[in-house]
Amino acid sequence: MPNTQNPTLTVDRTDRDSSVTLRASGVWLVQKMAQKKVMRALQRSAQSVKSLPAGSGSKEVHWDLSQIVRLDHIGAQFFWNLWGKTRPPGLTLAPGQESLFERLAQAGTPALPVPPAQRLAALLALGDALLGFFEHIHGFIGLIGQLVLDFGQFARNPARGPWKEVSANIFHIGFQALGITALVGFLIGVVLSYLSAQQLHTFGGDIYLVNILGMSIIRELGPLLAAILVAGRSGSAITAQLGVMRVTEELDAMLVMGLPHGFRLVMPKVIALAIAMPLLVIWTDAIALIGGMTAAQLQLGMSPSYFLQSLPGAVSLPNYWIGLGKGVVFGSLIALVSCHFGLRIKPNTESLGHGTTTSVVSAITVVILADAVFAIVFSGVGY
């Protein structure tokens, strides 16, 4: 089979008239050339060809390409580069090869433009990062402002509000998250109960387990756990959804049809999360307490009925309200942050991945920041 013959380039020296003939043969197709051994052999021959003129002075060099079975542009480019991008004088070609070299000759010697070297690159990167940060803050404040205006519009005419979007979002963000929040809440309750029970037992303070579990879960862990799970689960989904809508130009289509993004996309998500999050917080609290109760029964022999009876005494009512309030605030923040990043995604895949990651990380960070603010503001309430 002539089609399987590897490309070769051989150097023939004839002593008689001290001329050199370079003979190429075989199949010069890119798939044949791109084999480790073949490419090595070709590059070795190329090296010896390059050293020819210097070594042989004014001797004549002939190129014979007529033995080549098949030649493509990449094979032709190999010769062209070897010839220093001009046609050598003594060249024998097979009939079909002419047009390949004509095309190469026409193409000239294009070169990639070199991007100008950046001085002070590190400083510029720092400036970029800072400006980018302020731009994000600016955009985020703008988003909140738009949200307030949208709420105003919604309040003036509630019948025309995006009720369907709100209810769909509550289903996706709230109902479908019940399973995962229950699982994580239960396990955290068990872990916390085991750890505290062991410590309390050494002091003989077993009965304080209810206080520790009640306070930490209802006031702190329940809302935070639910928020982190929702940020990872729904925050990423919101950002990716808006990002893909940007890529497929759905966002632009909405604008030109007179469907504002704020009213139809951002506000329903904020409302849905502000409603679903406190409910999820109650759910997570309850399951985590059940987990703690189970572990207390096993570790300390504390009966569930005692646990339930002493819970109201151990955790005063304001703590429940603080937990619910955190749910509302965290939910709205997650929705706002993920919409903020989702709407800024540029129509390419890299931006989509980057935007989603940043969105989730920022949402969790913002939630924890807000949690710290709650801790400081309500430091005197509910103890």
Added chain:
Amino acid sequence: MAGPIIELQNICMRFERNVIHQDLNLRVDQGEIVSLVGGSGSGKTTVLRQMLGLQRPTSGTVRVFGEDIAHASAQQMQALRQRWGVLFQQGALFSALTAFENVAQPLRELRYLPEDLIRDTVLLKLGMVELSPQDALKMPADLSGGMVKRVALARALALEPELLFLDEPTAGLDPDMSETFVTLIRSLHQELKLTVVMVTHDLDTLLALSSTIAVLADKRVIINAAPAEVIAFDHPFIKDFFLGARGRRALEALDQ
């Protein structure tokens, strides 16, 4: 090489209850430029995707270069894929890479080509589709629709394929660029002895390029023949498609 480049035999394709193809047969010989035409929803793109192995027919065999796609090993498929090039409708450029890197990607994937050869080859291919080295460093997001298409064609041609698939090659190009595109495909077809399979709605491109036209209607290929024969064939779809006002204009322009 004897034998057809592509052979579809008794293809049936069903999406749940929806039958797209029923006993579809198609044969593409070496050196042909075959255009697939058909109404929207007639499954032209599905046929193309079946040839590429992206979609499996419910029953029937697809052979490309004599290889049964459904039963080819991973290695055989890899060898096949180096012998064809595909131009997707939207270009499908890798948006994380520059135009240059997009075209260089298939060449780098071969691993053993020297860097200077890759660079010159890529610039040559970009030159073929009339893109300057300045454009080579742009990201796909910064390119216009027509330029994206041209870069995608350069990428499809990077490995000098024997078989080229074009999905709506001239959609979204201005008439001038479409003409250049047609000339380019024709000259490549002569130089590299390409076999081309394309899906197109553009009558000018269709009539200017095709050596044969395969018409998809009634869930199968009703005729696969030279353009003149196809136009003479009696079928309501062909009447509407070629002998409507637009079709007649294109035919007249071709006669002149």
